[in-house]
Amino acid sequence: MTEENEENKSQTFVSHLLELRDRLLRALGAVLLIFLMAAPFANTLYEFLAAPLMMALPEGNTMISTEPHGPFFVPFKFAFAFSVAVAMPFLLYQLWSFIAPGLYSNERRLAIPLMISSSILFYAGILFAYFIVFPIVFTFFTSTAPEGVAVMTDINSYLSFVLKLFFAFGVAFEVPVVTVLLVKTGMTTTQSLKKKRPYIIVGAFVVGMMMTPPDIFSQTMLALPVWLLFEIGLFFGKRMEPKASTVDETDDELEDELD
Secondary structure, X not given: OHHHHHHHHHHXXXXXXXXXXXXXXXXXXXXXXXXXXXXXXXXXXXXHHHHHHHHHOXXXXXXXXXXXXXXXXXXXXXXXXXXXXXOHHHHHHHHHHHHHHHOOHHHHHHHHHHHHHHHHHHHHHHHHHHXXXXXHHHHHHXXXXXXXXXXXXXXXXXXXXXXXXXXXXXXXXXXXXXXXXXXXXXXXXXXXXXXXXXHHHHHHHHHHHHHOXXXXXXXXXXXHHHHHHHHHHHHHHHHHOOOHHHHHHHHHHHHHHHO
């Protein structure tokens, strides 16, 4: 009987590995498919990415490449990162499909809205960084250059800089989802989170300091939305939180059963 159980466990483990392989191959295939479609437009995509900096540069200044292969490879690097971002909902769906069999029915109902809202908020964070943060930050940086210094940013350095900010803002905009999830699962309450608001505000600025380049503007422009999104998470979390009366009735029923 023991050998049979071990054999069943081994078969189950192998089946999980095979499913995980299939999910990873599908995710990789989706990214590669999007990349193949985006690759012919790699230069156009990079020009769109560089637009906030180009608009902020003084007249006559341009971007440069300090590496011989930079003008060719850097746009393709961004095209691949763009493909991953576009495929993100499908990647999250593959992850959810893999773990769904191990979830309870109520957890499955919660997973899909969380997956959709997470994708929307992630894209919202990227758009906020591109349209709001970049113009302000780049205008400030270029305007503070000392006299006689020509601002000519390397295209690879610029790509690394903006991808880091995209990731930072995309993750930071997930705060409402995390807040609602913590309240919904009973790990905390909205009242408890409200009492910790001062610490969370300080934490938002600490996170902004760690996840953005070392300048006060990027840090502040990340910390303030995190604070606002936390308040939005509290607003929706309050409506999903179990009513106090329901909790009290449950406690009373438990006490009656014990008596």
